[in-house]
Amino acid sequence: MARHLLTHPTGAPRSTPIGPLAHGTQPRIAVIGGSLTGCTTALLLLDAGFTDVALYEAATGVAPREGGLIGLEHPALDVLDRLGIDQSEIVAYNSETVWQVTVRGRQHIHTAQQVYPGRNTTWTLLHHALTSRLPDGVLHTGRRVTGIGTSHGQPLLAFADGSREVADLVVFADGRASTGRRLLDPSRRLRYAGYVAHRGYAPTPEASLRDFLRLEPGPGCQYNVAPIPGGLDWTFYLTCTPVDYTHHFGAPPERRMFALPHHIGPAARAHVDAHATRLLPTPHVATVHTTAVRMAVPVMDIDPPTRMAWPIGHGWAVLLGDALAPVRPHTARGANNGIEQAAGLAAALTQHRRFGADLAAALRGWQRRHLPTALAAIHQGPAIAAALGLGTPTPTPQPTSAST
Numbered sequence: 001m002a003r004h005l006l007t008h009p010t011g012a013p014r015s016t017p018i019g020p021l022a023h024g025t026q027p028r029i030a031v032i033g034g035s036l037t038g039c040t041t042a043l044l045l046l047d048a049g050f051t052d053v054a055l056y057e058a059a060t061g062v063a064p065r066e067g068g069l070i071g072l073e074h075p076a077l078d079v080l081d082r083l084g085i086d087q088s089e090i091v092a093y094n095s096e097t098v099w100q101v102t103v104r105g106r107q108h109i110h111t112a113q114q115v116y117p118g119r120n121t122t123w124t125l126l127h128h129a130l131t132s133r134l135p136d137g138v139l140h141t142g143r144r145v146t147g148i149g150t151s152h153g154q155p156l157l158a159f160a161d162g163s164r165e166v167a168d169l170v171v172f173a174d175g176r177a178s179t180g181r182r183l184l185d186p187s188r189r190l191r192y193a194g195y196v197a198h199r200g201y202a203p204t205p206e207a208s209l210r211d212f213l214r215l216e217p218g219p220g221c222q223y224n225v226a227p228i229p230g231g232l233d234w235t236f237y238l239t240c241t242p243v244d245y246t247h248h249f250g251a252p253p254e255r256r257m258f259a260l261p262h263h264i265g266p267a268a269r270a271h272v273d274a275h276a277t278r279l280l281p282t283p284h285v286a287t288v289h290t291t292a293v294r295m296a297v298p299v300m301d302i303d304p305p306t307r308m309a310w311p312i313g314h315g316w317a318v319l320l321g322d323a324l325a326p327v328r329p330h331t332a333r334g335a336n337n338g339i340e341q342a343a344g345l346a347a348a349l350t351q352h353r354r355f356g357a358d359l360a361a362a363l364r365g366w367q368r369r370h371l372p373t374a375l376a377a378i379h380q381g382p383a384i385a386a387a388l389g390l391g392t393p394t395p396t397p398q399p400t401s402a403s404t
């Protein structure tokens with residue numbers, strides 16, 4: 001049993017593998033969070049020959065929530081391809097085209113065509129493709145991790161239901177409100193960026209739109225819309241004070257980081273509808289007004305990470321995906337980062353287990369390759385928002401160097 005539950009693990013990184021993570025053995029790997037990053041990590045590890053992999057998800061159902069459009073770039077698509085997920089399974093509209101439209105007075109005044117280096121999927125399509133490939137017994141739902149400590153030198157996880165599980169490696173892929181980040185890297189806090197991504201799913205079986213359309217109606221807003229199976233997925237970014245956010249969604253942004261359909265009351269609907277009426281061309285106003293299923297995500301910032309891996313007793317814990325570095329949605333990098341980091345982690349662990357690579361060095365190399373991409377996205381978010389006049393201007397986070 002746990003000697004103690006750590007709130008701030010300490011200890012210098014080791015240079016030699018010891019204990020159950022030794023070369024050639026099968027380590028026990030616990031992945032926390034059964035969304036895109038966690039499921040991808042579990043599948044990659046199983047695919048690489050790790051047999052003792054458990055995936056713990058706090059939500060009680062297989063799908064913690066539904067989700068909309070996600071652009072994946074070629075490296076992430078390639079990772080999924082290597083897992084046997086054919087693009088036809090997750091890409092409903094095979095378009096690389098992005099139409100960027102400047103709107104003034106609710107009229108298109110300028111249109112530019114861009115080519116996206118990837119394809120659009122949806123959270124729901126991708127999550128289904130991932131979970132349907134998990135072997136029976138890997139995914140454990142209704143298991144919320146609350147703490148990490150050690151037992152006889154081995155990392156020990158504590159769960160909300162009072163149970164405990166040991167592991168040699170703990171992979172926290174538990175999203176932007178990450179428990180893992182709170183335990184391992186407690187000084188990094190989320191801050192509300194002053195605007196909201198309002199999302200909607202409009203069932204329109206006859207939709208003529210085949211590409212991604214981005215409308216920029218002027219300072220303080222942006223409207224994106226794209227086809228998804230059975231309709232249109234739209235995201236309307238609007239500046240919003242914390243007080244107004246609380247009024248619309250029943251709790252402050254730091255507490256309600258996903259406003260689900262049942263949190264969207266009449267005030268929130270009226271707020272979005274009024275902005276659509278005032279700012280968007282007529283067909284898009286109709287799309288927004290007739291959308292029944294809506295969600296909202298407050299855009300958050302976080303101090304840049306300086307490391308991705310921590311020694312815990314004889315084992316390790318790592319952060320990846322939104323748990324490591326939630327980035328602003330219009331960078332379109334969050335899921336890409338998580339998938340790319342998962343592939344890099346699986347490669348590092350495989351080199352260690354199969355060929356005896358030094359584990360600390362392998363994790364350091366993994367961190368050195370993936371931290372800069374996460375930091376770049378953290379810095380890119382405020383720059384995009386500033387260009388669009390969205391939210392409250394934030395001081396640019398200072399670049400930091402890796403420490404592990």
Ligand SMILES: Cc1cc2nc3c(=O)[nH]c(=O)nc-3n(C[C@H](O)[C@H](O)[C@H](O)COP(=O)(O)OP(=O)(O)OC[C@H]3O[C@@H](n4cnc5c(N)ncnc54)[C@H](O)[C@@H]3O)c2cc1C
Pocket residue numbers: 032033034035036037038056057058059064069070071072143144145146173174175176177178179197199235297320321322323329330331332333334335336337338
């Ligand atoms: C409007 C919008 C548009 C976006 N567009 C893009 C895009 O185009 N491209 C892109 O790459 N990204 C995009 N993103 C970002 C992307 O959706 C996220 O980065 C990605 O879904 C994060 O996945 P994740 O698995 O790391 O975290 P999450 O999806 O947040 O999953 C975390 C999981 O961990 C579980 N969990 C949490 N705490 C615990 C615990 N203590 N114990 C056990 N389980 C726990 C949760 O229930 C959840 O299932 C967008 C985001 C938004 C909001």
